[in-house]
Amino acid sequence: MATLENKNAIITGAASGIGRASALAFAQAGAKLVLADINPLDDVVAQIEEAGGQAVGISGDGSDEGHVQELVETCCQRYGGLHVFFANAGMAGDFFPILDETRESWQRVLEVNLIGPFLAVKYGGAKIAEAGGGSIVLTASVAALRAAAGPAAYSASKAGVVSLAQVAASQLGDQGVRVNAICPGLIETGMTAPLFEYAKAAGREDRIGRYCPMQRAGQPEEIARVVLHLASDDASYLTGQAIAIDGGLCATHPFSPKSGS
Numbered sequence: 001m002a003t004l005e006n007k008n009a010i011i012t013g014a015a016s017g018i019g020r021a022s023a024l025a026f027a028q029a030g031a032k033l034v035l036a037d038i039n040p041l042d043d044v045v046a047q048i049e050e051a052g053g054q055a056v057g058i059s060g061d062g063s064d065e066g067h068v069q070e071l072v073e074t075c076c077q078r079y080g081g082l083h084v085f086f087a088n089a090g091m092a093g094d095f096f097p098i099l100d101e102t103r104e105s106w107q108r109v110l111e112v113n114l115i116g117p118f119l120a121v122k123y124g125g126a127k128i129a130e131a132g133g134g135s136i137v138l139t140a141s142v143a144a145l146r147a148a149a150g151p152a153a154y155s156a157s158k159a160g161v162v163s164l165a166q167v168a169a170s171q172l173g174d175q176g177v178r179v180n181a182i183c184p185g186l187i188e189t190g191m192t193a194p195l196f197e198y199a200k201a202a203g204r205e206d207r208i209g210r211y212c213p214m215q216r217a218g219q220p221e222e223i224a225r226v227v228l229h230l231a232s233d234d235a236s237y238l239t240g241q242a243i244a245i246d247g248g249l250c251a252t253h254p255f256s257p258k259s260g261s
């Protein structure tokens with residue numbers, strides 16, 4: 001397994017789903033953590049501490065500039081520097097057709113999903129460069145790569161995250177800062193819970209995720225393992241990429257499950 005011994009990391013959206021699974025994986029790999037979320041983080045911090053790891057939780061809005069600065073300052077003051085920033089907090093927004101979406105809804109989705117990661121790059125990138133280099137991972141989505149995987153504002157915000165990773169990688173590479181985006185497919189988390197609950201209630205659980213080659217949805221731990229690799233020095237020559245972790249969804253034309261399945 002990749003190691004994060006002697007590395008200090010910030011993870012946003014760490015109270016649930018992909019962020020929480022990544023926090024547990026990072027702690028197991030030896031990282032000292034600053035965890036952030038708009039919701040309380042007591043559970044995940046306690047779980048890490050019970051296992052002998054180090055973590056502090058700071059609740060706040062990931063699109064708030066002062067909050068992101070506080071995360072970076074806390075990590076540097078408490079642990080002596082910053083090596084990894086996983087900017088993962090995100091929201092789906094309204095599930096309306098594009099003609100019914102509002103300016104207000106677009107603005108909020110762009111703030112949380114795109115400006116939050118920009119602030120992570122701006123304030124985290126400077127400190128990671130100061131520490132001699134490291135890794136920034138931004139959570140995009142398969143919705144960044146193809147239409148029909150999410151609402152319009154969500155998809156556009158995630159496409160912006162892919163571009164942000166490319167631009168930041170090109171500008172920070174000479175300072176040893178790698179920047180990559182991950183593009184998860186359908187993963188069972190808090191964000192997708194209503195879909196899973198609806199399918200379970202209708203007795204159609206087996207249909208979830210069947211339109212990708214793996215014919216199933218993913219689990220947050222399957223994303224966390226890739227994020228851990230990107231965060232670690234094992235990925236030392238990997239930067240500027242948008243990595244789909246989607247059971248093959250983006251690799252195929254519209255996909256028909258085998259008959260009978």
Ligand SMILES: NC(=O)c1ccc[n+]([C@@H]2O[C@H](COP(=O)([O-])OP(=O)(O)OC[C@H]3O[C@@H](n4cnc5c(N)ncnc54)[C@H](O)[C@@H]3O)[C@@H](O)[C@H]2O)c1
Nearest residue numbers: 013016017018038061062089090141184186187189190191
């Ligand atoms: N679940 C999927 O199928 C899927 C697919 C592709 C991308 N993603 C992305 O993965 C990321 C993590 O989502 P998840 O699926 O683990 O869902 P989740 O709901 O389980 O976790 C998201 C976390 O982000 C936090 N959050 C939301 N808005 C915030 C804000 N303004 N400031 C701080 N924290 C905030 C939530 O409180 C929550 O704890 C998101 O960026 C999401 O867009 C998810």
